[in-house]
Amino acid sequence: MKFFSSLIKDFSAFTEPYNKKKYAYNGQNCWKDIGYNEVIMQRDTAFELSGTGFNLITSSPVESGVTVIGDDLGDITESRKFARVSLVQLEQQEDEQKIYNLIRKVEYVKYHYFPEGYMMRTSSRSHKEAVRVSKKAVKNGISFETAGNLLIKKYMENPAVKAVNVVFVTDHKLDYSKLEALALKGNGITEALNHIMNSVKFDCETCNLKPVCDEVEGMKELHFKSMGM
Numbered sequence: 001m002k003f004f005s006s007l008i009k010d011f012s013a014f015t016e017p018y019n020k021k022k023y024a025y026n027g028q029n030c031w032k033d034i035g036y037n038e039v040i041m042q043r044d045t046a047f048e049l050s051g052t053g054f055n056l057i058t059s060s061p062v063e064s065g066v067t068v069i070g071d072d073l074g075d076i077t078e079s080r081k082f083a084r085v086s087l088v089q090l091e092q093q094e095d096e097q098k099i100y101n102l103i104r105k106v107e108y109v110k111y112h113y114f115p116e117g118y119m120m121r122t123s124s125r126s127h128k129e130a131v132r133v134s135k136k137a138v139k140n141g142i143s144f145e146t147a148g149n150l151l152i153k154k155y156m157e158n159p160a161v162k163a164v165n166v167v168f169v170t171d172h173k174l175d176y177s178k179l180e181a182l183a184l185k186g187n188g189i190t191e192a193l194n195h196i197m198n199s200v201k202f203d204c205e206t207c208n209l210k211p212v213c214d215e216v217e218g219m220k221e222l223h224f225k226s227m228g229m
């Protein structure tokens, strides 16, 4: 599955110069999941993180774990920009419809992720992601490692998910607009796959997704194939 390959390469190159803390995945060391979306009031908030959250899907090997670029949750004292990027390795799959279904299912994982004292706001139509972290959670030692382990555990509930690396970025020095541009491209790919798998119309010259399909290897062939042509 190569749809997101160039984005994964760009993401690795972009983050390569920055210091990273890496934690191997440990499903026994997860932050508590409270099972519902907690409302954290302003007065109970330690800080807010706002920025981008998106998945990059591959069938190439990924090392399961959490990577932190910048300060961890316990070291942040005021609201700032952030990004969460999940590199998700899916099982090798030839059937495009199954690949597409898996990509959609992986996208929904964020709606079933409820770490205590970590209120996430996100939308299905955008790559924006914001997190409000409670003072109590900071006091109790929440970290990206434990919050990230919980997120990985949620992804892994799907047996087709083989490994996940969740990258949290809070470093002030990063150009977050570049990450947003990557997220937008990722959205474009998912949108094009959506169109391809659900549409009987195959006319690249009039299609608004042409810039995406011109850039991403295999998209036009996939649409061609899905039409039985």
Ligand code: SF4
Pocket: 192, 195, 196, 201, 202, 203, 204, 205, 207, 208, 209, 210, 211, 213, 219, 220, 223
């Ligand atoms: S292959 Fe052509 S028609 Fe299909 S989504 Fe891409 S640009 Fe549109």
